[in-house]
Amino acid sequence: MLSIFVEVSCGRYLKDECTFCHVYEPLMQMPKSDWHLTPEQAQIMADKIRQVEVLNTLAQHEINLTGGEASQNPDIVDIFKIFKTVTPNVCLHTNLDIKSEETKRWQRLVDIMKQGGRIDITVYPTVWEERQKPLLREIIALQNKLMINIVFESITDLEKQLGLMAAFFEQMDRNFPEVLELLRSYHEKVRYLAENNPDCDEAIYTTHMGNMDSFTRSGDFIFGINLLPAFGMDEQGRRAMASNPFPKNPYLLECVAARGSIEIMTVQQNGNLTPCCDVGNLKCLPNFGNLFENTAAEIEAQFETSRRIIEAGIGKNRANLKGDQAGQWMEEGIPPYCV
């Protein structure tokens, strides 16, 4: 998958409702004049993606338009159409914190869905009842796929959000038995932990959850769910070693790029590439090229050079984690939780 940042602003920053926003600090470093990716910039990105084999391959799997809040980009429908010329699989991630069906933001999402784009959401309990729930019903009427992200601060928070999702699908007019079954099984498992061991560590949580499916299908409707722990940031805007729900243990990231495989590439709005789901808060130093500044050949050549630096850095991280230097940044500039 290629994850492309298309917008810096997000109304939720202003309301300060996201206790730990992991994109605010890195995105706010962009000058206000550059907050919206333009169709012209999107065209340059699209042309370059076609020329770099590894990027084109990832794009055929999926291009995910994100931000900030992608629906706040006034040109998002044109940008969507440009990326649709690269791949049929373009989706857009939204906070769905939208006041009504009359808003421009909602109309943009409808336009995108009508042209075959998929809209995915992150659940926000503070605006769920009033804003997200009615519009999610409309989304499900307009598209036959949905991916829901649940970002959780604690086991109790996760239990609450899964409960909202299970209740939502229970109340739908249309039947989604398999989706409901999946959500109920997630909810039951997490409820047990919330009642019996809400402060468990990550190993207990992972073992308890087991190998649960993330996707299911009800008729022609495909549903996916992603449970993502929230993170705090240090004063330099870098992700913390441990996640908020599991503060006792370092939350490690296994770097597949260091092993020579690129499964996901994030494209920042300034064109910078990172071969993982970095939103700018991982601060990984090795350079994987820039879609605006580098030729396709330069980008391809940079991959191997940077892979070797990461390989060296994660070797040092592993040694530090075994000793008493966990969390130490080394000269390679690899986040200390990457292994």
Ligand code: SF4
């Ligand atoms: S080492 Fe860099 S590229 Fe690899 S997972 Fe960590 S931040 Fe991402």
